[in-house]
Amino acid sequence: xxxxERLKYIRIVRSLVYGSVGMITYPGLAMFNKIRIxxxxxxxxxxxxxxxxxxxxxxYFADVIAFIHIFCAVKWRKKNRLGIPYYLLNPFTNVYFxxxxxxxxxxxxxxxxxxxxxxxxxxxxxxxxxxxxRERDESDTCKIDQALHKSWVITxxxxxxxxxxxxxxxxxxxxxxxxPVVVPVVINGFWRAFNKKGLSFKKRGSQxxxxxxxxxxxDYGKPVEEILEQVMEAIEQSKNYMLRSKHHVMHLLxx
Numbered sequence: 001x002x003x004x005e006r007l008k009y010i011r012i013v014r015s016l017v018y019g020s021v022g023m024i025t026y027p028g029l030a031m032f033n034k035i036r037i038x039x040x041x042x043x044x045x046x047x048x049x050x051x052x053x054x055x056x057x058x059x060y061f062a063d064v065i066a067f068i069h070i071f072c073a074v075k076w077r078k079k080n081r082l083g084i085p086y087y088l089l090n091p092f093t094n095v096y097f098x099x100x101x102x103x104x105x106x107x108x109x110x111x112x113x114x115x116x117x118x119x120x121x122x123x124x125x126x127x128x129x130x131x132x133x134r135e136r137d138e139s140d141t142c143k144i145d146q147a148l149h150k151s152w153v154i155t156x157x158x159x160x161x162x163x164x165x166x167x168x169x170x171x172x173x174x175x176x177x178x179x180p181v182v183v184p185v186v187i188n189g190f191w192r193a194f195n196k197k198g199l200s201f202k203k204r205g206s207q208x209x210x211x212x213x214x215x216x217x218x219d220y221g222k223p224v225e226e227i228l229e230q231v232m233e234a235i236e237q238s239k240n241y242m243l244r245s246k247h248h249v250m251h252l253l254x255x
Contacts, residue, residue, distance in 0.1 A: 013115055014115065015090075021113065025065050026085045028194070036207065037081060039211050039212030040074050040078075043071070046152075050178060050181065052155060053154045054182060055156055055184070059196060060197045061110070068095070073085075097117060097119065097153070098156070100122075175218065179218075183213065186235055189209055216231070
């Protein structure tokens with residue numbers, strides 16, 4: 001295992017990364033933009049392990065960074081708000097996030113953020129800007145399984161920032177195999193506030209929203225297709241939401 005892979009599993013290393021990244025990104029989330037948080041009451045009684053957060057995806061990094069801020073704030077008993085970020089003095093580090101290997105190796109900033117707990121996976125459908133078709137790497141699945149056995153994991157079933165893209169069956173396989181507590185999350189506004197990477201502003205004064213829903217009641221014996229369909233409906237990225245989504249209309253108007 002490479003040294004950077006070893007370091008991200010060390011709690012104090014992740015604490016230092018969360019603290020530094022958190023202080024840099026806090027103004028963009030809570031000062032230059034407005035953030036509305038809902039549903040953190042669903043986080044308080046979750047077990048310490050085998051919890052999978054499934055969410056729609058709008059930027060490469062800002063989405064995950066916002067999640068980490070919220071988890072840290074909830075640890076300090078804040079409800080549906082961030083407030084003053086003193087929570088970064090003792091952050092919540094019992095969480096990992098799934099990210100494309102290509103994205104996390106893109107530059108020194110993304111490599112540094114890997115230390116925050118990135119579980120890098122190889123995309124089976126796209127690489128280096130081109131469409132591909134390759135088999136799922138079982139070692140990638142093992143990384144996620146091992147992380148779930150001891151902590152929380154954040155994943156984005158669509159694997160892309162494109163709204164209403166189809167979900168990937170890999171998420172359903174992970175759910176079926178590990179039977180985790182699955183918490184759906186719906187985010188909005190990040191695509192308007194930040195560039196695609198989520199590291200620079202696109203429009204200040206934007207309204208950001210993150211809504212945590214109740215954990216799903218899942219029949220783990222169902223086929224992966226049905227589990228995936230349930231997940232996509234919960235994160236409001238299914239066909240049922242596509243045409244009536246305000247975000248979808250505004251995204252098209254902004255192009």
